[in-house]
Each structure stands twice: as structure tokens, then as C-alpha cells.
Amino acid sequence: MISVAEATRLVAATVRPLGTELLSLPLAAGRLLREDLRADRDFPPFNRVAMDGVALRYEALAAGQREFFIEATQFAGQPPVTAPNPTAAVEIMTGAVLPAELDTVIRYEDLTFRTDEVGQRYATVQALPPRPGHNVHARAADRRQGDLLLPVGTRLKPAEMAVAATVGAATVAVARRPRLAVVSTGDELVPISEQPAAHQIRRSNGLMLQAAAWQAGAEAEAFHFDDDPAALRQGLPALLAGYDAVVLSGGVSMGKADFLPEILQELGVEQLFHGVAQRPGKPFWFGARAGGAVVFALPGNPVSTFVNFYRYVQPWLRAVQQPNGAAAAGSGPVPAVLTAPVDFKPAMTHFLLVSLEPGPDGRLLATPERAGGSGDMASLLTSSAFLELPPETSYFPAGTVLPVWRFR
Amino acid sequence: MISVAEATRLVAATVRPLGTELLSLPLAAGRLLREDLRADRDFPPFNRVAMDGVALRYEALAAGQREFFIEATQFAGQPPVTAPNPTAAVEIMTGAVLPAELDTVIRYEDLTFRTDEVGQRYATVQALPPRPGHNVHARAADRRQGDLLLPVGTRLKPAEMAVAATVGAATVAVARRPRLAVVSTGDELVPISEQPAAHQIRRSNGLMLQAAAWQAGAEAEAFHFDDDPAALRQGLPALLAGYDAVVLSGGVSMGKADFLPEILQELGVEQLFHGVAQRPGKPFWFGARAGGAVVFALPGNPVSTFVNFYRYVQPWLRAVQQPNGAAAAGSGPVPAVLTAPVDFKPAMTHFLLVSLEPGPDGRLLATPERAGGSGDMASLLTSSAFLELPPETSYFPAGTVLPVWRFR
Structure with a gap:
């Protein structure tokens, strides 16, 4: 033994x-990658507008200008407009490319608008931005082209699916x-x-x-x-x-x-x-x-x-789904606190069914299940994990921290 | 707002x-029950032998008898043998029905055997059992016929599948x-x-x-x-x-x-x-x-x-998978401990990306992710949950216990 x-x-x-198989990305949900996925472009790939409002030059605000002539409108999905006029602004939408000449976005909530007699619109800034670049998600702020985003062995959960889609991984190599x-x-x-x-x-x-x-x-x-x-x-x-x-x-x-x-x-x-x-x-x-x-x-x-x-x-x-056969991250036990004393004499590891509950202080509390032994299938319904009590010890007082294997 | x-x-x-649909049990894995499943028999349904060994009368041991004539063998899956001889024993296997006349099982590890000149086997008990019923999983010890085992709304996880199979729920009503x-x-x-x-x-x-x-x-x-x-x-x-x-x-x-x-x-x-x-x-x-x-x-x-x-x-x-539309148990947030102070001035609820890690004392530790804002998709890769910071407070010192929503 x-x-x-x-x-x-x-x-x-x-x-x-x-073995490895190639799958269309939607079919690969939940699988483990067998290839590295890197950023094919910067994240974000351009200076991305983060709020609907108007884009302008911070410099003009710093110089005291508050009202801005709206010289163009820029939607998401369009090539950026040019904005040559240093005292004008561009009305702009979330997700749009910030025109190259501009550096700051003021959201609608911080603006008032007026339209003059010939139909021209003007925006007045009501709340000054703290710095240039406000409400702009700068190109490469999060990741750079070539950065390793999803290394071999990553499980494709929802966030990973989004990243794989963004880098254009229409087909991915995953473990079967x-x-x-x-x-x-x-x-x-x-x-x-x-x-x-x-x-x-x-x-x-x-x-x-x-x-x-x-x-x-x-x-x-x-x-x-x-x-x-x-x-x-x-x-x-x-x-x-x-x-x-x-x-x-x-x-x-x-x-x-x-x-x-x-x-x-x-x-x-x-x-x-x-x-x-x-x-x-x-x-x-x-x-x-x-x-x-x-x-x-x-x-x-x-x-x-x-x-x-x-x-x-x-x-x-x-x-076996890992490329190198290593133990998968997050598949092992976590520590939990025993809420009642346990006595187990035999010099064996004892797997003790427990119910888990988070305590008010953020500790994971493990309460032993009153089980009828290894034939008591119904005890699996009311428990959610088992503690691993090491063989060297026979008495475990309440408060002992022990590894717990969850099965729910 | x-x-x-x-x-x-x-x-x-x-x-x-x-709506509800009827599915064959294997296809219903993971679904939520739309019917109560009750024990169709006692759990266990008979006095079930829990160890391989010999079954005998405790009374004979109490009277000092140690060696027992083996009068029959009883396998699992067979109707129980009769054991009329008060000083004899039945060799018996795990899962078998305990013959009606017997009450105690001694496992092989606590027995020695000898065979006499005509081929008859005898078992000698080396370690006395503590009480009658030892190594017997008594009929109805865990649940009684008619007991509610899986109420409406239960999710069919592996343990629930085993119980549903045991009570003969070959087809089950579940939420679509x-x-x-x-x-x-x-x-x-x-x-x-x-x-x-x-x-x-x-x-x-x-x-x-x-x-x-x-x-x-x-x-x-x-x-x-x-x-x-x-x-x-x-x-x-x-x-x-x-x-x-x-x-x-x-x-x-x-x-x-x-x-x-x-x-x-x-x-x-x-x-x-x-x-x-x-x-x-x-x-x-x-x-x-x-x-x-x-x-x-x-x-x-x-x-x-x-x-x-x-x-x-x-x-x-x-x-919506629950029969009464109630919030499903276990789908809400759990408490976690903030590991670094957070300052958030606006009078809004703040959902803060964090990575979760169990602390050595069994507390669930939440460490804020350095994220680039709501456009930073890559920050979802390195976080595993988000804290819900209530709007009434703007400063949350390290050590604050807050509800956390896991997404991994």
C-alpha cells in the first residue's frame, strides 16, 4: 500500500x-491552446475614442478657449477625418479613431451646444479635462504588436475567446x-x-x-x-x-x-x-x-x-490537455478552515466530505458532513468538496487550515 | 440613471x-430539475455488506467463539443465502445482501483461514469488531423510501446524476x-x-x-x-x-x-x-x-x-431555469478581502477587476488589476473576478471585505 x-x-x-487539432474558433471554446497567440496589432490599434462627445486640442483649452466650432463628425468605423483648424473641434463617437491633430475628448455630459443662424454648431466645454489624452484610449496603451497574449496551454474561456477573435485567430490549434x-x-x-x-x-x-x-x-x-x-x-x-x-x-x-x-x-x-x-x-x-x-x-x-x-x-x-503534460493551473486544492474538530486515528490520508461556505471575513469555511460512510451516496448531495487530512496527524481542531478539493 | x-x-x-422538457437522464446532465425526485426504495435498499470478508453472528463472538465454519459464499447481485447454523459464517463480498440471520462482517484483513482434510474452510477472527452491525451498511441508514432527494430546481451535477440513476429516473423533466x-x-x-x-x-x-x-x-x-x-x-x-x-x-x-x-x-x-x-x-x-x-x-x-x-x-x-424564477443558489457573489486600498470618488457602484487567490489562512484575497479602463480587453485575461464597491463609500482600505463576482 x-x-x-x-x-x-x-x-x-x-x-x-x-494530439492537437485545428478548430474554428467558436468550436474551440473551453479547449486548451496548443499554439501561442500574439497581438497582431497594438491594443488598441489606434488612438481610440472612449466616450461620445467632441475631440479637440488640449492646448486650446489651456489657452483659455471654451467654445469650439464643430468642423466635422467622426463615427466609429470610418477613416479619421482631418481637423486642420486649431480652434475647431470634431464631434466624435466611442470607438472612432481620434483624428491625428487632436488629443482630448470631452464627453457630452460636460458640454453644452448651440447652433447659429446658418446652422453651424458650437460646443462649449463646461468641465475642464484634467490632462491631454482625456477620454482617449491611446494606441498600444494595453499591449504592443507581437506581445504574447495567450500562451500555449491557455484554456479558451470567454475573455480568451474575445482576445483570440481580436487577433484574428479564426482557426486555432488546440488539444483534442x-x-x-x-x-x-x-x-x-x-x-x-x-x-x-x-x-x-x-x-x-x-x-x-x-x-x-x-x-x-x-x-x-x-x-x-x-x-x-x-x-x-x-x-x-x-x-x-x-x-x-x-x-x-x-x-x-x-x-x-x-x-x-x-x-x-x-x-x-x-x-x-x-x-x-x-x-x-x-x-x-x-x-x-x-x-x-x-x-x-x-x-x-x-x-x-x-x-x-x-x-x-x-x-x-x-x-493530458497541457502541451507538456504539466499539472494544469487552478486544478488543485485550495485552503479551507475546518469549522469542527475531526478525529481520525488510522495512519492514512482521510478524505472528508464537507460543505463549503464563505465566512463573513472572507475565509472559506469547511463543515464536515454527517455521512454514513463510503456507501452513502446521498451524502454527496449535501457536500460540495472534500478535505484532505494528512496521515501523520490524528486530531484536527476546529480552525485548522487544510487543502480542500471542490467538486461543485 | x-x-x-x-x-x-x-x-x-x-x-x-x-418551459419544461423530458429528457433521457444522460442528456439531462447539467440541467435543472422540474420535478421532485424521491427515494423509490430505502438507501441502502437492504443490509448491504461494506467489506469483503465473512458475515457471522455477533452473539457468537460475544460468547467467545473465534473459529467459524464457512457454510456458504454470498456474492453481490445474488439473492441472500440462508445461514441457519448459529456457529457458522458466510464468506461474503462487498455489495452483497447480508443474510437475514447474520449481523456483523469481519473483513479479510482481520481474519485467518484454514482448510481441513475434507476441503472445508474455517475462518478465525483475529480482531474483534466493536459492535454488532460492524461493516454492514444498514438498510435505510442514509435515506428512507419516499424521502425527497432532489427537489424541483436542483441542477443535475455528477452526484445528482448518480442519485437520479439510483432511483430509476430514466427520463426526467428539466427546464429547457x-x-x-x-x-x-x-x-x-x-x-x-x-x-x-x-x-x-x-x-x-x-x-x-x-x-x-x-x-x-x-x-x-x-x-x-x-x-x-x-x-x-x-x-x-x-x-x-x-x-x-x-x-x-x-x-x-x-x-x-x-x-x-x-x-x-x-x-x-x-x-x-x-x-x-x-x-x-x-x-x-x-x-x-x-x-x-x-x-x-x-x-x-x-x-x-x-x-x-x-x-x-x-x-x-x-x-429562468428555476421553476419559480427565483435567484439560483450559488449564483451570487461571495465575500473576498481587498489586498490594496482603492479610492473611487464618483457616487456610483464600481466594478473593479481583481485577481483572486486563496490566502494561507483560508481567506479569499482580491488584488486589484492594473487595468487600462473599460476598453482594456487584455485586463480580463489576468483577472478572474470583479469586486462590487458600493456607491456610498469612496475609500476602501486594504482588508475591506467586499462581494466578488467570479468569472473563471
Whole structure:
């Protein structure tokens, strides 16, 4: 039996970056970039007017001029007008290019207008701007042409999509989605649509794992095998060849019917560990097949399956989407404050279901869930995360700060 | 100009629950339930064996017996065996039904086995269990038949999918997805794949809003109109009739080219407000058409668009998926601690871009982003949330706890 730290290390060592695919930008939402995206122009690309109003020379204001003849109008999307008259102004709209001769914009709220007898308009400045360049978003103020904006490995979230669109990345190179086969095993499991006999239950882990994999950006298909060695020997090879990872639930505890590790090794999956000093989820078996899938064989109790998925499988799914297989930023645990004391004697890592709530002082508070053990699926509904209690300590007073893995 | 609180109230007042659709459970992942799901059986439905090992009578152990004759084997998925012999045991697997006569399970790790000359196996208990019922997950220990497990309005996340599967909800009634039309306006905007002229920029807000809407569980299609009243008058009616909400970016500031509010009112969209005492995003226009779409017309600066989406549109999208249109749990802001002082004089709500980081004591720390104003799209890349600074105060010292809206 190995430690959680060692299991984490062995899982991470199997990470190989997935292939790259070219996608039209809208289809790439949520994917991880496999290329650097740089500014093709300055940000902004021109002196951009930031308010509707009039553009003028600050110098004229500084010299005492307050009323300005409107010599032209400049809309967004038009080439800039010329503004040769040093005492005139240009009525101008947000997003327009500031004419080259002008340097300052006064917004409508700070102006009054009059029209003379021949229809000519004049604007009078009511509130002086603090400096030249007021209400102008200067060319290259934010980023310069050639600046690296979205490095390889960036996930394309809404803000990143906007930036990619701005630099003209109509097609982008991104990591393909990881492909997961989710396999439930166990003779006691019947399909969702069937009425179980008294000694049976419906299949639920497969759908739980599928939904969790979808949330992590993976493709996931569900399969089921009864506890039948022949069926497993026949069905598993296609999954091991066709998927990046196979996640099995059930079939790895110590019992007589648990022949799965043996069959996996027969099929060329090298065992990397079996048993992790943790509760729940101790019988976790992990292996990899040369040139093929990795196999996460998880104990079948719903809480064990769930915790192992978020603690090991999800970080793996994120890492394989990185170009270098590194752990993805933001996918690890965050610190939270325990609100009630916890006593856990065994020399194991304890994954403790908690509900999270922000405290009034901005601290993240973790309250242990009253759970009925690793079979208590309903306890997952009322909790939102699990704390990782290290094996060296057995008593954790209220107020202890501990890493928490969120699953909501 | 109205306050942020008043704008929030007026937006919430337009929420009407979306229609319901029946979906096969796997397709309903991420949706909000429109029916209560109750336990169709007890949780667990029988006295469920929680460890591989042997099942026996605690009474026999209490009477001093240590070695037990193995009279049968009981696998998961089989009807329970009968165990009439008061001094015998049943070898038993995780997930199996505990035979009616037995009450306690000793796991393999706490047993030794021997086989006699006629092949009969015996188990000797090495570590006594603390009480009857050890390693048995008792029937109804977690939930009782008829208990409400997933009330109307619950979002089907992975744990909820597992519970829905367990109770046999092969088809579920869920809210349909909100349908959003995302409309960019502005003559200065060219398609992503085109090379903009010096005074043009590429369309980016539309894709940003689409990606953000997808993340919020909505369907979103993107449209573009130039600043052409005729085109808007022709194109907008189909969007107002065919979508639940129309989100426009650009076209609502004070300038001469900003005729959008007028056209919207011509098309039967009643203005509910125009202008909110906030920065950025002040020119926000909001309206609703009787029996049709609501219209969020947002100022076109990327940061304004972005902040208004997460502050107003996303909560609306979540609320219409609720059966009663109530604000969805967990969709509001959380408290965070300002790490540097902020001075903001105008009597307006200030939405301040920040990066969030958990502090070592479990507090969520918000560090203001050095942003170039509402046009600085690149500042969205390095921030992950925005603080909401109330209008009554102008100086916020480091350490102030404020509500923060996350967008990552």
C-alpha cells in the first residue's frame, strides 16, 4: 500500500500530451491552446475614442478657449477625418479613431451646444479635462504588436475567446478532448430503466463518472460488464485500444469475485499500484498499457468512486490537455478552515466530505458532513468538496487550515 | 440613471420560468430539475455488506467463539443465502445482501483461514469488531423510501446524476435551455477572418458573450448588424420573437449614431431602464417585449460588456431555469478581502477587476488589476473576478471585505 503522495506521483508520471487539432474558433471554446497567440496589432490599434462627445486640442483649452466650432463628425468605423483648424473641434463617437491633430475628448455630459443662424454648431466645454489624452484610449496603451497574449496551454474561456477573435485567430490549434471509457462492473447492478430485485441496485457510478468527465472537458462513453471473466477478457481490449483512459468502478477489493486486476494484467496493463493509504477509496488499482490507455480501477462504493475521480482522474484529464503534460493551473486544492474538530486515528490520508461556505471575513469555511460512510451516496448531495487530512496527524481542531478539493 | 440595486430588481422582475422538457437522464446532465425526485426504495435498499470478508453472528463472538465454519459464499447481485447454523459464517463480498440471520462482517484483513482434510474452510477472527452491525451498511441508514432527494430546481451535477440513476429516473423533466441571441453592432467591426483596416477592429464581443452563455447552460447564436437603422429594423424582429433574450453589445451610449434604444421601442420593446450608476457599463439599456424576449443592450467596450454579462445576464439565465424564477443558489457573489486600498470618488457602484487567490489562512484575497479602463480587453485575461464597491463609500482600505463576482 502506497501513500497518497506516491499515488499522485505515479498517476502524473503516465501523463502524455494528447494530439492537437485545428478548430474554428467558436468550436474551440473551453479547449486548451496548443499554439501561442500574439497581438497582431497594438491594443488598441489606434488612438481610440472612449466616450461620445467632441475631440479637440488640449492646448486650446489651456489657452483659455471654451467654445469650439464643430468642423466635422467622426463615427466609429470610418477613416479619421482631418481637423486642420486649431480652434475647431470634431464631434466624435466611442470607438472612432481620434483624428491625428487632436488629443482630448470631452464627453457630452460636460458640454453644452448651440447652433447659429446658418446652422453651424458650437460646443462649449463646461468641465475642464484634467490632462491631454482625456477620454482617449491611446494606441498600444494595453499591449504592443507581437506581445504574447495567450500562451500555449491557455484554456479558451470567454475573455480568451474575445482576445483570440481580436487577433484574428479564426482557426486555432488546440488539444483534442481526452476520451474516457467509463466501465461499471458488478452482477448486482441493473440498468436505470429496470426495476431492481430486492438484492439488486441500479447502475449509478457510470453516469456519475460520465457527467464528471464531461465537466472536465472529456468525451466519455459508458459500458457495463457483469462479474464474468470471459466477458471482461472479450470486451476490455477494444476499450484499452480505443480510449485514452479506462475508468472502472467496482471489482478491485479483496474478495473472491474481484479478478479484475488479474485480467487487466493478462491484457497487457502493467500494474503501477494497488491500494493507497487513504479512506475512502483504499483499494484503488492503477495501471498503464504500453502505447494504450491508462486504467483507473476504482472501488465501487459511490463515495470512494467519486473522491478518487476528483482526486486522481480529473487532474490527469486536465494534465493530458497541457502541451507538456504539466499539472494544469487552478486544478488543485485550495485552503479551507475546518469549522469542527475531526478525529481520525488510522495512519492514512482521510478524505472528508464537507460543505463549503464563505465566512463573513472572507475565509472559506469547511463543515464536515454527517455521512454514513463510503456507501452513502446521498451524502454527496449535501457536500460540495472534500478535505484532505494528512496521515501523520490524528486530531484536527476546529480552525485548522487544510487543502480542500471542490467538486461543485 | 438608477442604482445597481434597482437595476438588479428590474431585471429580476422580468424572469419567467422557461418551459419544461423530458429528457433521457444522460442528456439531462447539467440541467435543472422540474420535478421532485424521491427515494423509490430505502438507501441502502437492504443490509448491504461494506467489506469483503465473512458475515457471522455477533452473539457468537460475544460468547467467545473465534473459529467459524464457512457454510456458504454470498456474492453481490445474488439473492441472500440462508445461514441457519448459529456457529457458522458466510464468506461474503462487498455489495452483497447480508443474510437475514447474520449481523456483523469481519473483513479479510482481520481474519485467518484454514482448510481441513475434507476441503472445508474455517475462518478465525483475529480482531474483534466493536459492535454488532460492524461493516454492514444498514438498510435505510442514509435515506428512507419516499424521502425527497432532489427537489424541483436542483441542477443535475455528477452526484445528482448518480442519485437520479439510483432511483430509476430514466427520463426526467428539466427546464429547457435558455435561448440567447448575441448581437454585435458597429460599423468598425469586421469578421474574425478579415484583415481590419487601420480604423477597424475585429468582432470579439459576440464570441465572448456566446462562450459565457454556453458556460451558463444557455444556447447562444451570434449575429452582427452595422450601424444601419434599416438593417436593425429588418433583422431584430425575428430575434425578438425567436429567443428568450437578446444581448446587444454597442449602440447604447449617448452619441448621434446610437439609435438602438429608439428602434427597440419602435419594435415593441418597453424600456425598463437606460443608464445605471455604475462604472464600467453605465449606459446599460434594458427592456422587455410583451410575450417576447427581454433585451440587454450593453455598452460595447469589452470590459463593460463582460461585467454587465456576469452581473446581470448570467443571474437572469440561471433564474429562468428555476421553476419559480427565483435567484439560483450559488449564483451570487461571495465575500473576498481587498489586498490594496482603492479610492473611487464618483457616487456610483464600481466594478473593479481583481485577481483572486486563496490566502494561507483560508481567506479569499482580491488584488486589484492594473487595468487600462473599460476598453482594456487584455485586463480580463489576468483577472478572474470583479469586486462590487458600493456607491456610498469612496475609500476602501486594504482588508475591506467586499462581494466578488467570479468569472473563471
